[in-house]
Amino acid sequence: xxxxxxxxxxxxxxxxxxxxxxxxxxxxxxxxxxNDSDLDAAIQTVMQVRGIPSLAACIVKNDAIVWQKAxxxxxxxxxxxxxxxxxxxLASLSKTVAATAVMQLAEKGKIDLDGDVSLYLxxxxxxxxxxxxxITPRMLLSHSSGLAGPETDDELPGFYDWFPPDGAPPLAQTxxxxxxxxxxxxxxxxxxxxxxxxxxxxxxxxxTLLAYMVEYVSxxxxxxxxxxxxxxxxxxxQTSFMLADLNPENLAVWYMExxxxxIHYSRRDFPAGQVKSSVDEWARFLAAWMNDGVFGWxxxxxxxxxxxxxxxxxxASGICLIWNLMLGGWYGHSxxxxxxxxxxxxxxxxxxxxxxxxxxxxxxxxxFYPPDGKIFSLIRRQANLYRPQ
Numbered sequence: 077x078x079x080x081x082x083x084x085x086x087x088x089x090x091x092x093x094x095x096x097x098x099x100x101x102x103x104x105x106x107x108x109x110x111n112d113s114d115l116d117a118a119i120q121t122v123m124q125v126r127g128i129p130s131l132a133a134c135i136v137k138n139d140a141i142v143w144q145k146a147x148x149x150x151x152x153x154x155x156x157x158x159x160x161x162x163x164x165x166l167a168s169l170s171k172t173v174a175a176t177a178v179m180q181l182a183e184k185g186k187i188d189l190d191g192d193v194s195l196y197l198x199x200x201x202x203x204x205x206x207x208x209x210x211i212t213p214r215m216l217l218s219h220s221s222g223l224a225g226p227e228t229d230d231e232l233p234g235f236y237d238w239f240p241p242d243g244a245p246p247l248a249q250t251x252x253x254x255x256x257x258x259x260x261x262x263x264x265x266x267x268x269x270x271x272x273x274x275x276x277x278x279x280x281x282x283x284t285l286l287a288y289m290v291e292y293v294s295x296x297x298x299x300x301x302x303x304x305x306x307x308x309x310x311x312x313x314q315t316s317f318m319l320a321d322l323n324p325e326n327l328a329v330w331y332m333e334x335x336x337x338x339i340h341y342s343r344r345d346f347p348a349g350q351v352k353s354s355v356d357e358w359a360r361f362l363a364a365w366m367n368d369g370v371f372g373w374x375x376x377x378x379x380x381x382x383x384x385x386x387x388x389x390x391x392a393s394g395i396c397l398i399w400n401l402m403l404g405g406w407y408g409h410s411x412x413x414x415x416x417x418x419x420x421x422x423x424x425x426x427x428x429x430x431x432x433x434x435x436x437x438x439x440x441x442x443x444f445y446p447p448d449g450k451i452f453s454l455i456r457r458q459a460n461l462y463r464p465q
Contacts, residue, residue, distance in 0.1 A: 128438070135459045136366065144356075150328040161356055162354055163323070165351075166349075166351045167411030167413045168411035171283045174287050175217060177287070179397075187213055197285075198292060201285075204267060213286065217385075218396070234261055235344055247288040255281075276390055284344070284348050302317065317351055333439060362420055362431060364376050366427050369381065406422065415437065416437055417436060426464060
């Protein structure tokens, strides 16, 4: 595919605006309160018990970081402490980037959320058992397209293979081979029982397909699109799918549960789980969603697009478009995988949000996740202090 990139001058303007916006958030950041030693001790106790190498967390109010902490070692072997600039693997928080990109193209009239996804792909996509039923971008965004997860290599052999950093195959190279009957990597289990639009099932493959749709429609490689149209306008130069874009001095080492370090890797489903960022920078992305698509002087979405993305689609699960509506009016998303446990959420009415990042994935009783995660509960309690009483 021949990608047509935006003009250099337009990018420079957006980048400069984003850098200024980033400086605004940094200037507005407030130091943590002096009386939160009990909170520190409680978080560090959980970390010690669970063997968590490090975590970084922040609370955002309106467009400012009002509380921020980092604990433990970003690199245990070399005793390198975590900071607000430590770059973590974000795992499934990456899916909200795909939602942002799709909504941007919908604003421009290039994608109809209720149109046939085949219009935005170089092949026709249908559920093999329901060939007359159109699959729409909205179905993909609400995990109800008919595509299965899949979550393990047993379900879809080869899809979750590890590649060297930045070395995953291009989306155009093999994705259709997994999706279409007769494809080299096709297995029937890629499709779930039930017609598209009738059943919800969280799908990494579905989000990867959304990214390919963005790529095909915009004629920009997906990682480049996100960097040019989302990260740089928000002043996030150290946020990227690509390790080559990032300062290696700030990268956290990734660990398996138990403390075994692992290599930095990439996968075929990188759009669904391989953004890397710090709490300092990711706070700008969260603030934009929390403030009707704007952070500083950078707008990544219109307010109407944020409204649509945050509209509840399934009251039973709380799914909106990628985002989940939690109890009490909080919108959130979690992330987990080899080398990462992450969580973010925001209260749209009160314009308060929180972010938690760590460099280890805990498969059971993850303390970062609601409703019962101990570290999540501690930081949510802190975030509630910034809401109207």
